[in-house]
Amino acid sequence: MIRNSASEMASKLASGEITSVELTQAHLDRIQAVDTDVHAFLYVDTEGALTQAAAVDAKRKSGEKLSPLAGVPLALKDVMTQKGIPTTCGSKILEGWRPPYDSTVVTNLKKNDIVILGKTNMDEFAMGSSTENSAYGPTHNPWDLTRIPGGSGGGSAASLAAFEAPLAIGTDTGGSIRQPAAVTGTVGVKPTYGGVSRFGLVAFSSSLDQAGPCARTVLDAALLHEAIAGHDPKDSTSINAPVPAVVAAAKSGDVKGMKIGVVKELNGDGYQPGVRKRFEESLELLAAAGAEIVEVSAPNFEYALAAYYLIAPSECSSNLARFDAMRYGLRVGDSDGASAESVMNLTREVGFGREVKRRIILGTYALSSGYYDAYYGSAQKVRTLITQDFNKAFEIADVLVSPTCPTTAFKIGEKANDPLAMYLNDIATIPVNMAGIGGMSLPSGVADEDGLPVGFQIMSPVMKDERMYSVGASLEAALLSKWGAPLLSKIPALAGGQ
């Protein structure tokens, strides 16, 4: 039952074949069995999930009209606040903090009766591409436990691949939904910036952060997308317009006559041969389904990574200033006669991990007087240029595509001491965040050389999120008929699993 897609689970719930309590319990059992190895979860809310599940079952029994995903369990990235449930963002500085309020995403999940199983592991404050930066230890890739599950949302992606949850929430600042999806063989969508409320999403880089759905199929992602998206007056950057019709697009999966633009700069040197091969095959399948493949060029994308590593650290240096030991979270060094300033200094030394400190210092530098124009200011100009590149490309093509990442999952520890090599993981995902457009990663197979999943990225213009769902659904269907079974059916069994 846990290997079904979320929409299959939803049908079984609707028909009464299973109850939400049974479904939830099955996932809790699975977590119990395999999460010692995978470590996707930081907190499992057994009681809360079962209570919520029982409530949905009762509603269903009483004949109440329920939303499409009612009763289906979900894993929540630990960067989202949920009232009364520990929210750590993978950091020591928030250990034990229980928010007194729900994020808008959680409010929407509850409104849709989606059962929240618990909080998933992540790189500290979403800074990283491997989940190795979690203060609570790394998450392991269910395809190969010695490898990273991607990051920052490695916990959410791994929970899907390990069948611990059929749905998950991620957040994507430079690729933190899509890159983990790619390396775990799952589907991850970063909606248009402003499509899903950021209220209650603990900010890393406010102008880049975007929450989105993670799932095992394109349709499941679309169903979750519609459940969490929409205008929120509590987020001033939220778009006040109807949610794109992503579920309809995912159901039709029609690409006939669509122009699909291959971004020349996001596929070449530095991309693993097995990654390129799966990408080319996918293009052929889309062409066979009736799409027209064109090449587009985005010359400024080569500056995206540099601009990202100025903008994100700058904003995070300010966003993370609130973790100061005064009102919540860790407090260190509060001995007799200590000053507030020294307590702040010591708490932030102990409470933040190395990567977080590195970025705070970098951002502090990039914003400091005398350097602002050269760094932050220039990076914002690059952002304009990247947006212009996208605009031009979208004049030619309806969607743009590329491999999601240059490589498949690397070994845990392999790049831990080389920040620049680590940053390169996000080279193909970052431009999407810079322009605020939508991006999706879905599995395009496994690389021949290592047998590990490869992701295919689809990018769609602002508030045209339905286009990536059409293309994604079409490719997913073509691949499924080619393989005969979903990619995840090939995942090696986990020791504790059935």
Next chain:
Amino acid sequence: MTLTYDDVVAKYEPVLGLEVHVELNTHSKMFCSCSTIFGAEPNTQTCPVCLALPGALPTVNEKAIESTIKIGLALNCSIAPFSRFARKNYFYPDMPKNFQISQYDEPICVNGYVDVEIETDEGPQTFRIEVERVHMEEDTGKSLHVGGATGRIHGAEYSLLDYNRAGIPLVEIVTKIVPGTGKYAPEVARAYVAELRDILRSLGVSDVKMEQGSLRCDANVSLRLIGSDVLGTRSETKNVNSLRSVERAVRGEMIRHAELLNNGERVVQETRHFQEDTGLTRSGRSKEQAEDYRYFPEPDLVPVAPDAAWIETLRASLPERPSIHRKRLQEQWSVPDKEMSAMINADVLDVVEATVALGADPAKARGWWLGEISRISNEKDVAIKELGISAADVAEIVALVNAGELTDKLARQVVEGVIAGEGKPAEVIAARGIKVVNDDSELMAAIERACAAQPETAQKVRDGHVPAAGALIGAIMKETKGQADAARVRELLLGHLGQGSN
């Protein structure tokens, strides 16, 4: 050696810069929907946003934007077609986010001015104070320092924080440097703050209570040798919480700077704190090492771009400028300058106006507010407007006097009763049984009784010694408990005793 003020201005020219912070009187905070009511229990008006809980996001109060644009328009500013919020980054425990949302290089209002008139040796003179910018920001929380001697920060063992005030909308009004005021600098500074206060009050955007901190002034002062065009080093005096203090602080800083300069010492660029008791300033934080606030556009908020139609709607809603309004009232009421100043200084112009608007004669209205009511205010040491008597009450009392239903003396009793909390004038009159005895037959009976009681005095009056009537009148007034109209009593008495005017 202590310099006199005359010595200072004979040698130096002061240059002023004034920064005024105004708390807006919106119902909710600048960036969240918490209440702004003053004086609530600690931390009862806080939420994830103003406590800076992880994940919370700011949203902009539309009324605050409107109020700020109105202020800009009233100060003759241009309203920027595009303006933005920026983060001012620095760590301080009373500021939950450890950055303040403010405006930096793109404020909402720029380049305005305020004209203020002051009395000089050569008669009234107008000084134009140029306004550089008007921008929006948010207030901080309040800390209570525990341990140590006086609740002051120095020597305190720890502090207790209340974030009810965190996020209250603030508008900062910054002048350009103000040269050319010479020896009148302190008066000009005071007049500027007073004029600002009146403008803000007329706009209805703030309580403008300096004593409660809803209007706060920082006064920057520097000196330069007369004739020099090089600016001196400035000090920035904070905590200036009354109009009088503005004047004293500027004067005090001018003298302090001059003494330093005369001794060949250097003025330190620093923040200083004004002390109400001594009128002196005390050194605060040195600003020699400029703080690096790392300003950048607030990514959680979108730009404010008011369109022309909105601005014009707000412009059309502006009340008459206080200075023009005052001139108009003065003409309408034909009040001499001195009386006008008395009303302004006593801060009763608005209530007098309201009383007149309710039908009272301007002279009578002025008389009550500047006379009896001011007297009670001084006696009780309670501000006139806190006494609990309204323009409507005074207008009603004036009308009753005009109708002959109250004498002046009785009217004073009614005023006293209203202020004592006995109710509206009519209620006080009823409860105290106050009434003018104007029933002639009743009065005649009292007159006959008085004459019978004092036959010798009555006879004197009959014999033509009219002044002797005073004793009889006194007795009659006493008998009627002061409720008779003394003039009428006199008329009837004299008629009775054959001394009628006709």
Next chain:
Amino acid sequence: MTSLSRDDVAKLAGLARIEMSDEELVALSNEFTVILDAVARVQEVASADVEATSHPLPLRNVFRPDVVAPSLTPAEALSGAPAQEEQRFRVPQILGEE
């Protein structure tokens, strides 16, 4: 090309309120030499005629009405406080200005 000395990093750490050991300062200073070279590439194309983008979407004038909504209860507000007293957040002594 661009580099940050140990003391530069120490100053930034002070601004950012993070205590750092000498070892850490030196290590970061070394890393920054590499990182800054990489990120400084933005200057190659950031010419004066290019506008800066600080918001990915061209939204304007997003306001909320001036209406009071319920606050947290004081207990909720203080629920995460490391220390509290008299319904206030208790913090160590604050040095600096009044």
